[in-house]
Amino acid sequence: MKISLTKYLFITAFILLQLPLFAQGIEGTVMNQEGEPLPFATIFIVNLKNGSSCNANGQYKLNLPAGTHTVQVKYIGYEAQQVQVEVKNEWQTLNFKLKAQTFALKEVQVKGKGEDPAYTIMRKAIAKKKFHRLQYDSYQMKAYIKGTGQLTNAPFFLKKKLKDEGVKLNEAYTHESVRQVKFSQPNKIEEKVLSVRTSGDDKGSPSPVNYIMFSFYNDKFGEAVSPLSRAAFGYYKFEYAGNFSEGNITVNKIKVTPRSRGDNVFEGFIYIIEDYWAIHSLDLKTSLMGFPISIKQNYAEVAPAVWLPTTHQYLFSGKVMGFAGEFKYLASISNYKVELNQKLLAKTEIIDEKVEEVPESVAAIKPAKEDKPIELLANEDKLTRKQFRKMIVEYEKESLKERENPEVVSERSVKVDSMAFKRDSSYWAQERPVPLSVKEVKGYQRDDSLAQVQSARLTGKDSTGVIKKKSFNPTDLIMGGSYNLSPRTRLSLDPTLINVFYNTVEGVNVNMSGKLRHSYDSLRRVFEIAPVVRYGFASEDFYAKTRISHQVKQGEKVSMIYVQGGKFVEQFNEENPIHPHINTLSTLLFRRNYMKLYEKLYVGAGYDYKASPFLKFSGSLEWARRSQLYNNIDYSLFYSEEDRPLTPSLPQNIELEDTGFPTNDALIFKASVSYRPGKTYRMYNGKKIPLLEQSPEFLLMYRKGISGVLGSDVNFDQLELGVNHGISVGVRGRLEFELRGGTFLNNKRMYFMDYEHFDGNRTILSSLRPAGAFRLLDYYNFSTNDSYFSGHTHFQFRKFLLTQIPEVRFTGIKENIFVNYLKTSSSPHYYELGYSLDNVFRVFRIEAAASFHDRNFQELGFRIGIATILKFSSN
Known part of the structure; x- marks a missing residue:
């Protein structure tokens, strides 16, 4: 019978395509003598140096080339089995039953103090x-x-x-x-x-x-x-x-x-x-x-x-x-x-000089400086532990000196194969040495649809319509919602319900905010608009502000330019040390209105540039008209005006008898630099990635109140230096510290919001920065327009007091101590000494702190915070 060339090629191609279906190898189950499966037992093909594992049910399936193979099966606590098997063009079932390992106690010549031979x-x-x-x-x-x-x-x-x-x-x-x-x-x-x-x-x-x-x-x-x-x-x-x-x-x-x-x-x-x-x-x-x-x-x-x-x-x-x-x-x-x-x-016999007798010839080995450690290792068949270890260390040092880039650790x-994400089920059946469980199979069916959504977001193409577009619902203004306007454009509305606050200036105030974000080039460039509107029912004032930003990433370099402006209420400390929710509870429940506000009509622009992870720059220029605000409501759920009067919306300060101010205009420039020396890197795909935790961060900040431009009423110059660092000590011990020092080179004309303020706290909640914030300090009492210095130290122990008890350590609880210090040209020496239990219920931090003015005790307070293992931005 004649076969045409076309048919011949077709049949040949068909046979070649089917070859994977006729793969051969071994499969079976690994059990103990009672017939119970040994999960994740090891299968090792000695002649091929090829390993595999069983699944949770003790089952394995291993593709092997035709021929004779030595199969070794291991499971910790059981005797290894080794057999030879001849693999032909078919699958062979090979089950193993392992015996429990029996251990011999060798005779040990006990010396010295009779220590365990281990x-x-x-x-x-x-x-x-x-x-x-x-x-x-x-x-x-x-x-x-x-x-x-x-x-x-x-x-x-x-x-x-x-x-x-x-x-x-x-x-x-x-x-x-x-x-x-x-x-x-x-x-x-x-x-x-x-x-x-x-x-x-x-x-x-x-x-x-x-x-x-x-x-x-x-x-x-x-x-x-x-x-x-x-x-x-x-x-x-x-x-x-x-x-x-x-x-x-x-x-x-x-x-x-x-x-x-x-x-x-x-x-x-x-x-x-x-x-x-x-x-x-x-x-x-x-x-x-x-x-x-x-x-x-x-x-x-x-x-x-x-x-x-x-x-x-x-x-x-x-x-x-x-x-x-x-x-x-x-x-x-x-x-x-x-x-x-x-x-x-070379194989060298190791002598434990602590318990074993050292021959005189070995004891006499004392390498000279000119000796090459590698030559001594090759020539000596016996060495003590210390001699061997020292020579290996010296050899490693010599090897490391030969590296081209010693700063790269x-x-x-x-590299990702072009087919890595496209392999089909037949490929995985061939390559997978451990069979999937029923749950894992079902999980893949679910994840395949999720992968399509992620791919559409990265590519910007959604031809199959996997990204669901949500239609607007009026309740979203209250509960929040998000909308996919396109694969790379997303509109988010913050839940207004949780952005309802109370303060003595505005009474109940409602905030509506959202964010429109558009990404280009697989997230390398991002454009964002974030508006906020606010209404105070007691003050009957309406406020609004917005921020527009554009960010570009080019490798390690990141730059962002932004403009912002509006009319809004602001805290005197621009770091916003008091969260509106905390102030709401404090005012309504305890009649303590800690948040002090003023009104700001402003416009500004800024530029942030990260030249590398070791070096960052930022600069901003803002014009603002600042106006004083007054209380418009005198209400709380508990306490009366006679028992606990509410204070004006003006802070108390030891340097100023009255922090009140007239409406003023201010043009303020601010620039800062962050730098980490001692560069060490790891390389990833040819790019250097710095190891930041190995070097301290040094900070330089300059702030200038510009007089006479755009009607600006302020005239001051502020310079600040700082350093942050964290050092690991032993096992899970860690010391972190933050130091700041600065002065006003010129303070000819300033208002209280222009002073240097410190991260104080008078509420039960502790800061998100355990190594950078005070626990009991008044928010504004020691604010200054002169020289100042602050220091924070925080040490976490693996074992200290309660953690001496193993059951306490196993819960994940850590113990910390902290010391905080502040001194300005007008303040006493202010100290805080504290102790905390960290990771309570794996989430919370409970602190006790005592404060002192000079050597005089002031108060004892307790705080609750977030566990230090959970890293949150203070924003």
Whole structure:
């Protein structure tokens, strides 16, 4: 029978397209002897250096090329099994039943004070930890990564709102990716994203590779102290729990117990390979802010004497304020290709000089300055822990000196394959080593529609109409609402209902505000208009203002120009230290009208420019007509005029007998600079990203009241210097401070709103800036037009008083102390000493503070604030 060329090509193409359907490999279940599945057991193909994991039901499915393969199955606490299997052109079912691991207690010659042999094992492992990080020049691997999270509970009054926002309880939210990763010394990671399956766009989110690149050979694993840290013996007790043989190696099981349980210390078991003193596997738990975290890792020998992780498992869970959830994270590593460091191939026996006898020949080894540490390592077959560690440290220092850019502490590049977001289900069936659960499958069906919405917003194209356009409803003026005018244009109305306030000048005042925002070029350029209108029922005054801004991003550089103006009420301190809601409650309930207001008719413009994250400039020029305001209402729910009279809308001040003022015009220029020295960077896709937390921030501000221009009545010059910094101390200890000092070079003509004001507080609520605000200071009493200095320090402990109790630490509670200081040319020395419980119910901060004038005690007060872990802008 003859076949035409066209038919031949068609049949050939059809067969080639079907080849993936006839993939072969092994599949099955890993169980214990009782037939119970072992979730997330590790499957490792020894000859291919290829790893995979089971799912939560102990099931696995692994594609393999035809041929004979050595399959090794591991599960922490169970004996490893290793079998050979011949794979043909079909799937083979291969089930495993693992036996519980039995541990032998080797005879140990006890010396010294009879310490547990675990300490010798851990001292040797710590001595070699830097060696294990340096024994390869580079390695490549393929990583399949899956993270699945779900919200399991929420406050009853928010469940409907969450559902409307697309967040449903007990539904899986899953991220899957396949990535090719290359690590090169000293800290360079090149990542290629081969495929991603998740909701929305993954390109701007943190790479999950960050988690699998953390190493327990570093002093810290994330923020927690590693059991192999140089300071490990200060944080942990170790206990020898036996050993077992696996092939030709002996593995020691070490129990890790924190000396003080709580956040950022580990508890569990770490397995160390005898003689090599490398990690074999680990099963550890820790907590972050009281939330438990479980970590499991299995290692394999991926090159001669090189053990690297082949599976990672993380489990996060917790409850806070009625919310509960969990997140499971699994990484399966395969196709390791290791380039060994040829200078560190020699095997050196480590002697623990603390308990083991040191031969005279070894004790006599004392390197001279001209000796190369790498040559000594290659020539000596025995060294003490201290000798070995010192030589490795010196070798690392020499290597780092050879770097071209010593200020760059790490390099990272991420490239996304053009097909990464387009892979179909057949691709994932081929690449996915861990089968999806039923919940994860349903979650993908939901997320596919959400991804279309996000894509439309970024591209500006909505041809399928996935973005729902809401029609206007009059109730939106009261309850708030938002409208998609186009994929990149959005109108938002703030809820007027929660912007109804009360003060003694306007009585009840209603504020209506909104924002029109248009984005260009995938959010690089943004245009925004934000108007506000306000009406006071007691004063019968109508106010309005607006701000128009345009922002442009070009890499690290960000510039914004804005104009604003209107007629509005303003606090004398332009930082607005008293929130209108707080003043409303204080006035109505306690008859304390702390907010002091004046009227401002103004127009102004400004320019903000961030040349780099280390250097920022801002400047503004404003003309304003300021008028005094008076109380128009004398009403509160409690107390009478005789018991507690309301004060005028004028502050009290020790420098001015009367802060009242006539209507005046003011033209004021303001400029400021922020700078951070000591530049260190990490590289990302060829761009330098600064590590800001490693250097302090220095501030310079100049303010000028310009006289005689546009009728301006003011004439003053103010100069201020400041510094902010935060320093980590130990485990989770942190010291933060803020210092400010300034003076008025010229104060010929000023009004009280032009004075320097300080961030005071007279209400029960504390500031959002625990290291930058006073707790008991009057808002305006010490305001000045002369020289001044203020200082704030805030120290957070891991353990202090109540946190000495482990049960308290496990709740996530922290203890802080703070000291605040203020001195002006006219004020006494003002001090505040305070103590606080932080992260109470994971949300609140409860403070007690005492204030002093010079050495005289003034008052004791209590404040409630937001936990420092929750970072909010004061705006």
